[in-house]
Amino acid sequence: MVRSALRALWAEPRPPSPPVRVWRDRALVAVLVPWSVIETVVRDDVAPSPVVLTVSLVIVLALLYRRTRPLGAVAVAFGTLIAFDVARIVAIDGTGLTSIVAVLVLPYSLFRWGAGREAVIGLGMILVWLAVTLAVVPTDPAEVAAGYGFFLLSAALGTSIRYHAGARVRDIEQAELRQRNQLARELHDTVGHHVSAIAIQAQAGRALAASHPDRALATLETIEEAASRTLEEMRAMVGVLRDGTEPDLAPHPGVADIGRLARSVGELPHVDVHLSGDLDDLHPSVGTALHRIAQEAVTNAVRHARHATRVTIHVADEGGRVRLTVRDDGGARTTGHAAPGYGLVGMAERASLLGGTLRAGPDPDGGWTVDAVLPKSVATT
Template identity: 85%
Template sequence: MVGGNLRALWAEPRPAHPPARVWRDRALVAALVSWSVVETVLRQDLAWWRPVVLTLSLVIALALLWRRTHPLGSVVVAFGSLIAFDVARLFAFDGTGLNSIVAVLVLPYSLFRWGAGREAAIGLGMILVWLPVTLAAVPADPAEVVAGYGFFLFSAALGTSIRYHAGARVRDIEQAKLRQRNQLARELHDAVGHHVSAIAIQAQAGRAVAASDPDRALATLETIEETASRTLAEMRAMVGVLRDGTEPDFAPHPGAAAIEQLARGGGGWPRVDVQLSGDLDELNPSVGVALHRIAQEAVTNAVRHARHATRVAIRVADEGERVRLTVRDDGDAGSHTPPGYGLVGMAERASLLGGTLQAGPDPDGGWTVDAVLPKGVATT
C-alpha cells in the first residue's frame, strides 16, 4: 500500500492553470533586489567577495519570478547556487551571505503548491542536500539546526496543504456541476421526453381517425396543443437555468397528487389506472416530485415499448415511514428492455432520496417498476 501511495504521489501532475505573474511578484523581486544592494553597500564584513554575494542574492530574487510556472527550475537555480556558494565557503574562503537570501523560504512552498509529484520529490531532495552543506559551512547549535529544517519543512507543508485544499474545492465544484447536469438530464428525459412521446402517439392516433371521425381528430389536436404548451414551459424553465446559472427550480413542481393526471382511457393508448391510498399530503416536496417523475417515465416506457399492452396500473401507497410506487403493465415483457437513460434516471431519483427502485419482467407477463422512498427525506 505504501509503495502504491508513493507511486501515486510521484505520478501526480501539476495543478492546472497556475496564476500568471502579477505586479506583486515584480514588487517582491524589486524589494529583494533593493534590499540586497543596500545590504551590500552598508555591510563592511563582505570584503572582496562582495560581488559574489550580491550576484547570489540577485539570482535567488529573480528565480522567484518563475516559482509558479517552473517551480522545480526555480528551486534548482536558487539552491544550486547556494550549494555552490556554501561549498566555496568550506574550501576557498570564510565568508557570509546576505540576509536577503531568506527569500528562498518561498520556494519550498511554491514547489509543493505548483509542482508535479516528481518535481516536488526532486526539489525537496535538493533542499535537503543543501541544508547540511550550509550548516557545515556555518556551524550551528542543535536548536538552530532543528529550526532550519523546521522552517523549510513548514513552507513545504503549507504549500501541500493549500494545494490539496484548492484541489478539493475544484473537485467539489465539478461534482456540483455534474449533479446539476444530471438533474437537468433527468428532467429533460422524464418530463420533456414524456410529453414529446405523448405528442407523437396522439398525432398518429389523430391521423388514423382524421377521415372517419373529424371531431375526434380535432380533440386530439387540442390535446397535442395543450401537451406542447406544457413541454414548451418546462423547456423554457430549463433554458433559464442554463442561461442564468442559477440552481434548477423547475416549475410547476408536480407532486404525488399530480400522478392522477396520468390516468386515461383507451382509444389507441393502453388504459392507465391510478390508485392513491393513505396519507400522501405530508410528503416531502422532493419525494412527491420524484414519485411523479418515476410514474411518468414508467408510463412512457410502457406506451412506447410494451407490445400488446392494454392496461397500465399505477399504485401509490402510504407505508408508514415510506411510500411505495408500483407501475405495472400487461404487455409483452420480452419487448420491455429499451436501451437509454429512463431506468437509469428513475434509479438515480430514488437513490438520491435514500430509496430503492427495482424494474423488471413479471413471472406471469408484463413489466413492473417498484419504487420505495422515505416520506420525509430532503434532497441531497
C-alpha cells in the same frame, strides 16, 4: 503501501493553469532587490560584496518563475547557494545576506505548483544545500533541527494548499456533473413523456382521419394541449439555466399531478391512478421524484408494452415511507434483456438520491412493474 504512495507521488502531474505572476511576486522582488543592495553597502562583514550581491539577486529573480518553473527556480536558487557555500569552504571568507531568507518561499512553490517528480528532485536539492550550509557554519543540534523544520514546514504548507485547491476543483466538477445529470433527467422525463404522447396521438389521428374526422379533430386538440405543456416546461427549465434565476423557482410537480398522467396518453392504454393514505406531508423533493418516476414508467409502458390495454399507478402511504407501483398488462418486452436505457437509469438515480430503492422488471404472469420506495422526509444538512 509506502511504495504505492511514493509511486503515486512520483506520477503526480502539475496543477493545471498556474498563474504566471501575480502582484505579490513583483512586490516581493521590489522589496528584496533594494534590501540586498542596501545590506551589501551597509554591512562590513559581507565580503566579497559583488559575489554576495549577485547570489542574492539570482535568488530574488528566481522567485519570478516559482509557479511556472518551480523546479527550475529551486535548481537555480539552491544551486547558486550550494556553489557559494562550497566557495566559502574552499576560498571565500564571507557570509551571505539576510535577504536570502526568500528561499523559504521556494519549497512551498515547489510542492504547490510542481509535478510529483519535480517535488522529489527539488526537495533533494534543498536537503543537500541544508547539509552543506550547516557544515559551513558550526551549529548546535537544535539549530540544525530548526533549519530543516522551516523548510519542511514550507513544503508541507504548499502540499496542504495544493490538496485543498484540488479538492475544491473536484467538488465543483462533481456539482457540475450533478447539475448536468439532473437536467438530463428532467429533459428525458418531461420532454420524452410529452413527445411520446404526441407521437402516439398523431398516429391515432392519422388512422381516424378518413373514417372518423370528428375523433381525429379531438386527437389534434389533445396533441395541441400536450405540445403546449411541453413548451411551458421547456421554457421553465431554460429559465432556470439563465443567470440570476433561482432553481427553487422552477415548477415542481408532485403527487397531486400524477392524476394528469391518465389524460396524457390517450385512449390506449388506459391509465388508472390510485392514491391511498396520508400523502400531504411529503417532502417536495419526494413528491417530484414520485411524479417523474411515474411519468417515465407510463412513457415506457406506452412505448414498449406490446398489446397493453391498462396501466395502473398506485401511490400508497406506508408510515415513514411511500411506495409507488406502476404496472402494465402488456406482453413480454423485447428489450427485457437489453442494457437499461436512460429512463431506467434516471428513475433509479432519483430514488437513490433520496435514500430510496427502485426495482423494475417483468412480472411472472406478464406485463412490467416498476416499484419504488422512498422516505417521506429527506434529511437536510
